[in-house]
Amino acid sequence: MHPNFPAQFRHLVTALAKNSQNKVVFGTKREEGSISGVLKAIYTPSRQARRETHNYVRNLENAVLQGQAVYRLAEQLKKERFIPDVVYGHSGWGPTLFIKDIFPKAELLCFFEWFYHAHGTDADFDPKEPLTADDEARIRIKKYTHVDGLV
Numbered sequence: 001m002h003p004n005f006p007a008q009f010r011h012l013v014t015a016l017a018k019n020s021q022n023k024v025v026f027g028t029k030r031e032e033g034s035i036s037g038v039l040k041a042i043y044t045p046s047r048q049a050r051r052e053t054h055n056y057v058r059n060l061e062n063a064v065l066q067g068q069a070v071y072r073l074a075e076q077l078k079k080e081r082f083i084p085d086v087v088y089g090h091s092g093w094g095p096t097l098f099i100k101d102i103f104p105k106a107e108l109l110c111f112f113e114w115f116y117h118a119h120g121t122d123a124d125f126d127p128k129e130p131l132t133a134d135d136e137a138r139i140r141i142k143k144y145t146h147v148d149g150l151v
Contacts, residue, residue: 001026001027001028001070001087001088001089001090001095001096001099002026002027002028002089002090002093002095002111003028003029003030003066003090003093003095004028004029004030005026005028005029005030005032005033005040006026006028006033006035006038007090008090008111008113009026009088009111010035012088013026013035013038014035014036014038017035017036017037017038018037023039023082024037024038024039025038025039025040025041025077025082025084026038026039026040026041027041027042027043027070027073027074027089027095028040028041028042028043029042029043029044029045029066029069030042041073041077042073043066043069043070043072043073043095044069045062045065045066045068045069046065046068046069047065048062048065049061049062049065055134055138056134056137056138056141057141059138059141059142060141060142060144060145062094063092063093063094063097063145064094064097065094066093066094066095066097067094067095067096067097067098067099068098069095070094070095070096070097070098070099071098071099071101071102074099074102074103075102078102078103083103083105083106084103084106085106085107086106086107086108086109087099087103087106087107087108087109088109088110088111089108089109089110089111090110090111090113091110091111091112091145091146091148091149092111092112092113092114092145092146093145094145096108096110096145096148096149097145097148108149110146110149110150112146112149115143115146116139116140116142116143116146117139117143118131118135118136118139118140119131119136123135123139
């Protein structure tokens with residue numbers, strides 16, 4: 001699962017789809033594009049995080065909305081008798097948040113592209129633009145979708 005099909009998963013899903021014993025379903029928001037042997041399943045979040053949402057948790061709210069949309073998609077796939085053995089997804093965007101609730105027996109593998117830190121990474125590289133306390137807090141909260149994927 002990744003909102004931007006096929007993103008970093010192009011080579012993986014292509015390889016998996018070459019084996020006729022695999023049924024490869026790719027949950028995404030992106031309607032464009034296709035890969036032979038890959039069934040693309042579209043999910044659409046009900047909305048974006050509101051402007052009134054606290055700045056620290058705006059990314060988290062968007063992730064929850066993506067997770068909610070994926071949950072609804074997974075419910076539909078389950079009604080159609082699709083039960084995955086393995087689910088692989090990009091945890092940072094939120095699509096993996098609730099997948100174990102709908103497919104509890106599936107193995108869940110999460111792609112952790114970036115584990116956010118306010119210091120010692122890409123956020124504090126410019127001494128002319130020091131981070132504020134608000135920046136540090138917002139960056140700390142950004143990793144919570146990854147943390148959920150670790151448990």
